[in-house]
Amino acid sequence: PISPSPTSVADNGTSASTVTVTLQDSSGDPIPGQTVTLAQSSGGNSVITTVSGVTNSQGQATFSVTDTSSQIVTYSATDVSAGVTLTNTGSVTFHGPVSASSSTVVAVPTSVPDDGTSSSSITVTLTDSSGTPVSGQVVSLGQGAGQSQISDGGTATTDAEGVATFSATDTHSEVVTYTATDTSQSDLVIDETADVAFHGPVSASSSTVVAVPT
Numbered sequence: 001p002i003s004p005s006p007t008s009v010a011d012n013g014t015s016a017s018t019v020t021v022t023l024q025d026s027s028g029d030p031i032p033g034q035t036v037t038l039a040q041s042s043g044g045n046s047v048i049t050t051v052s053g054v055t056n057s058q059g060q061a062t063f064s065v066t067d068t069s070s071q072i073v074t075y076s077a078t079d080v081s082a083g084v085t086l087t088n089t090g091s092v093t094f095h096g097p098v099s100a101s102s103s104t105v106v107a108v109p110t111s112v113p114d115d116g117t118s119s120s121s122i123t124v125t126l127t128d129s130s131g132t133p134v135s136g137q138v139v140s141l142g143q144g145a146g147q148s149q150i151s152d153g154g155t156a157t158t159d160a161e162g163v164a165t166f167s168a169t170d171t172h173s174e175v176v177t178y179t180a181t182d183t184s185q186s187d188l189v190i191d192e193t194a195d196v197a198f199h200g201p202v203s204a205s206s207s208t209v210v211a212v213p214t
Helices: none
Strands: 002-005 008-010 017-022 036-040 047-052 060-066 071-079 090-095 104-108 111-113 120-125 138-142 155-157 163-169 174-182 194-199
Touching: 002 071, 002 090, 017 036, 017 090, 036 047, 036 060, 060 071, 104 174, 104 194, 120 138, 120 194, 155 163, 163 174
Parallel strands: 008 090, 111 194
Antiparallel strands: 002 017, 017 060, 036 071, 047 060, 071 090, 104 120, 120 163, 138 155, 138 174, 174 194
């Protein structure tokens, strides 16, 4: 297998991911003493540094990768000694700082009964200015004066796709505006917000019928 760690790295040219290539036979036993090279997908322009290009007793060869571009790079490895290219690959996301304007906050559905059980899913996606996802960020979901119940105490961590998901219910008839804050990046408030209307049954007396012109 090809195992990068970490899988998400700042694109500052100095922060690095260590890519470990492990060679095994069909029984899963490590193969030492093999020369390994690491290549990147077309369009990738990361810098690959060979740390140990010959597999050790655990069958492992290691490389260090850095980048100054915002991109997702897929790496492949070749056992030069055996003339075999490994079928599996490993990917590293190189990203810039989270962008308040490029990141998104989306609620689905936007209209929910205020019965305390029906819920809306609020998805926060954090990306840099190039649209590259940023994982491992702690997101706080706020609601102003809203009285809804937000899952996980209103805090979640973005996954590999830069996504943090919340669930909201309410027992009050109100429109709640949700805001997202990246607390891992100096409490960066995301520009986009999401509204959810929590409502009771339709009222015949409160509803209106209007004709224009009359």
